[in-house]
Amino acid sequence: PQALFPVAAFALAIGGLTWLVVKGRRVQKQQDFERKVQARKLGWTYYGARSGRSDYKFAGSGSGIEWSMWYDSDRGDDSPTSKAYWQSANVSTPSLSLVIIGRKRYQMESGVASRLLMDVVTGVAQAFSGGSGHADKSEFYESAITLDEGRAGFRERFAVAVSSDMPRGWLDEELQALLLNWPKPRRGAPYRSDERVEVTLRADGLRIIAQQMPEEFASWNHLAKLGEALAQRLGRLAGH
Helix, strand or coil: CCCHHHHHHHHHHHHHHHHHHHHHHHHHHHHHHHHHHHHHHCCCEEECCCECCECEEEEEEECCEEEEEEEECCCCCCCCCCEEEEEECCCCCCCCCEEEEEHHHHHHHCCHHHHHHHHHHHHHHHHHHCCCCCCCHHHHHHHCEECCCCCHHHHHHEEEEECCCCCCCCCCHHHHHHHHCCCCCCCCCCCCHHHHEEEEEECCEEEEEEECCCCCHHHHHHHHHHHHHHHHHHHHHHCC
């Protein structure tokens, strides 16, 4: 009888693992269905199939701005950091001209030592890819201007760096609120956007990256609103 104990324990473990896998698939299928329904209500297109590094994707438009959003779980990385992306090519500049990131991260990145490190990393990446790549942040930070606009509470948490030829006066109250105040997730702590959100404007368009963003649809809806609002303000002032 004692010899049967390991066999029984193994069978229980296999059964438990199978149950977890089945339950996980059911949850994923339910989430996929809910995203599809919510996207349809807003007139978006939803792509549920995994493609490349994208787990699933949304596409939509508003006020002449066509955009796409996708979720990258980074499941193939050693230290995965999930990311949500929003991107539109309707607004662009010849080179990197805008960076919006958390104040603490900006102070770290824009320092001399950090810029030197970014130069090395960029050089290595270009050597392997064989291309020149985009204008990197190190070069941008050398001449960028930090906007002294917005409420004090916003400036404490976010830095808005622009090139010298970028228009001013577009950082209104709505944009500040969208950047700062993300929907509270059903579980867990509030989403700290100043620690996880980055906005860039460059030749390939306007892009927002939200690290570890909750997959709840309220967060996706918020990301889309932020992207459209930014694209409208920047496009109008830049003449796009």
